[in-house]
Structure formats: structure tokens, C-alpha cells
Amino acid sequence: MKIDTRLVYGSLREVPGLAQAAERAGFDGLWLEETAHEPFLGAALACEHTQTVSVGTGVAIAPARSPTVLAHLAWDLAALSAGRFILGLGTQVKGHVVRRFGMTWDPPAPKLRDTVRAIRAVWTSWRSGEPLRYRGRFYSLTLMTPFFTPPRHEYAIPVATAGVNAIMCRTAGEVGDAFQVHPLHTPAYLRDVVIPAIRRGERRAGRDRAVTVNASVFALLGESEREVREARAEARRTIAFYASTPSYRPLLAHHGWEEAGARLSALAARGEWAKMAEAVSDEMLETITVGGSPREVGDQLAARYEGLADRVGVYTAFRPDWAARWASLLAGARG
Helix, strand or coil, X not given: CEEEEECCCCCHHHHHHHHHHHHHHCCCEEEECCCCCCHHHHHHHHHHCCCCCEEEECCEEHHHCCHHHHHHHHHHHHHHHCCCEEEEEECCCHHHHHHHCCCCXXXXXXXXXXXXXXXXXXXXXXXXXXXXXXXXXXXXXCCCCHHXXXXXXXXXXXXXXEECCHHHHHHHHHHCCEEEECCCCCHHHHHHHHHHHHHHHHHHCCCCCCCEEEEEECEEECCCHHHHHHHHHHHHHHHHHHHCCHHHHHHHHHCCCHHHHHHHHHHHHCCCHHHHHHHCCHHHHHHHCEEECHHHHHHHHHHHXXXXXXXXXXXXXXXHHHHXXXXXXXXXXXX
């Protein structure tokens, strides 16, 4: 099981130092998300300034970009990193797709499936020199001349698709190389819903165990009672924010937490953000997160995810000044 971390930064100038420090700390992979920053610029810097770690977008919002643009970005980053780049793609809810990105709304799973197939068609055209002939439900790509074809390389470019519900898991099984598990999950949900749905998607596409599982995990790290208490409070706020979105209702229902989800949605609709953390029970917190000293967190990651995930990402943002903590966590996770 590989152990990854998450790079969070204020300026792109910080990325090279953060990436190098994370590599020195011993992490297997680095992920850059699309929240306050566009993820591909940070990924390029991380690829350029590291030697061994995987670098991925965790995740880039696919409906905000054309398949050809995504194909170019991933192709160049794979070349820059000598095959260490992972193209992580997700969808987003309607409000963000329409109101934040200004794009049209289409059914997320079918469109993501079409996007990945279109990207692969572009890569195939570049590698083979054959005409680009892709016609899907949402995209039709029929033009690729030598002028727009980048230098050929043979690096594999894994595509990791993200999601929460069974339909997105099946989509990963049909077209993905990996599935990005949102940090708002539980091991039981992985075992009972996520992995079986991925396997159903694989069978539908005539594939056999083609998809690996990458789980991002809320890790409440602390070396003192105060630090653990602060980490728990921050986790409650983050869980409350995510759980207020209807997309996560199946996870809540799987554990009998529907009432908490309804309350969180109502509070969010009224803009009562300060009250939302109170709706996250101790049971929810303990089931969703791991917590304690760095070694305890590492031990819990190993115990919880052995046999469930191929990669585990610590959702806690990477800090260069925590070298000793990361070493302890990684020692626990790797046994």
C-alpha cells in the first residue's frame, strides 16, 4: 500500500520546495487539488522538481475542460515527469459546473466516461499516427494534424476518476485505471459499495481487476491533547460541509446517518455555517477519521485499509516542518 500526501499552497512559488520536502519525507505520491488554484500548473512544478514520487491532480474538474486540452496537459506532464504523472479527474455538482465554471450541465457519469474515452482516443492518434476518429455521446473529435501533435513518447498515463456514489464507481470500472475515493468515506462503504461497484463496471467493460483504489483519509494528527482536540474540531467542520451536499447521502444512509444529513443540508441552505459542526456526532467522526499520534495514525491506516486500498492519501495538508511526524506515520503505515 502506497502512502501519499496533499500539497496545499498559497503561491506557485511554494510548490517546488513543498514537493521536494514531501519526497524527502518518504511519501510515494503528491496530489494537487482544484480548489483555490488550477491544479496542472502546480503539478508541472512538482514534476519538474522531484525525481521519484508520483504526481497527480486530485482532482481536476473534467466538465470545465475539453478532452483535447486534458490530453495535452497530461501528455506533457507525463513526458516532464518520465511517467510519474497521474491524471485525476472528477465531475462536481451542477451549481459549480454552471455557476462557477460557466459550462453546460450534463449527466456526470456518462460525460466523464465519454471524456476519458475521448482523451484516450487523442493519445492513440498521437502514438499511432492514425487519424483521430472519435464520436461519443458528448464529444466528436475528428481533426488532428501533425502541426498539433506533440513529440511522441511511450509513458503510460494512468487516469484516476473520482466519485462517491455507485454509478461513478462503475464508471471508473469501465474506463479508469484508478478510483479516487473522497475523504468523506468509511472502510465499510468502501467494502460494501465502492469496490463491488467498481468490479461491476469492470465486468460490464470486459475488464478484470483493472482499477486500483486510491483512498484519501481524514487523519487527525496530534502530539498533544490540544492538537488532537483542534484537529477533531476542524474535521467536524469539514465533514459537516461535505455531508451537507445531497451527493453524499448514500454514504450517510449506509450508516444510518440520514437525519444528520438532512439537518446539515437545512443549515447550509440557511447559511448557518457555524452551527453545522454540531450535527456531526462522535460516532460519525470516529467512523470516518483516523486520529492520534503520528505512529498511531500510521498504524490505523495500515489496519483499516489493508486489502481495501492500493494507495492511501493523508488529507492533512503536507507541512515541511513535520519531518519527524511524517517519518513516524509512514513507519506505522508500512509496518
